[in-house]
Each structure stands twice: as C-alpha cells, then as structure tokens.
Amino acid sequence: MKKQVIALAALAFTLVAGPAAAADWTAMTGTVDFSGEETAIIAIVGSLFGFYLVRKGGRLLLSMIK
Numbered sequence: 204m205k206k207q208v209i210a211l212a213a214l215a216f217t218l219v220a221g222p223a224a225a226a227d228w229t230a231m232t233g234t235v236d237f238s239g240e241e242t243a244i245i246a247i248v249g250s251l252f253g254f255y256l257v258r259k260g261g262r263l264l265l266s267m268i269k
Contacts (some may be wrong), residue, residue: 209268213261 209265
C-alpha cells in the first residue's frame with residue numbers, strides 16, 4: 204500500500220508541477236534542422252536515453268525511501 208501511495212503522489216506531482224516548471228529550449232534547438240535522418244535518429248536515441256535515466260533515477264530514489 205505504501206508503494207502505491209508513493210507512486211501516486213509522484214505521478215500527481217509530475218502531472219501538476221512538470222508543465223508549470225518546464226524549461227524553454229527554443230534558444231538551443233531553434234537553429235537545428237530536424238529534417239535529416241541522422242538528426243531524427245539522434246533525437247530518438249536521446250529521448251530513449253533520457254527516459255532510461257529518469258527510470259533509473261526513480262528506482263534509485265524509491266530504493267532509498269524503502
């Protein structure tokens with residue numbers, strides 16, 4: 204039960220605080236042309252790696268709470 208409450212609280216915090224505190228990356232990515240195949244592959248790999256890091260970090264934090 205405790206794990207579900209923690210997961211629900213983390214999800215609620217992410218949904219509420221995430222978009223409000225989102226960074227504006229247009230200054231950094233505005234000059235990049237995303238129409239090429241190499242750029243698309245790099246963007247996909249970067250997104251997957253970011254998802255992996257968030258997942259690993261979440262597991263690490265949850266293991267510390269345990």
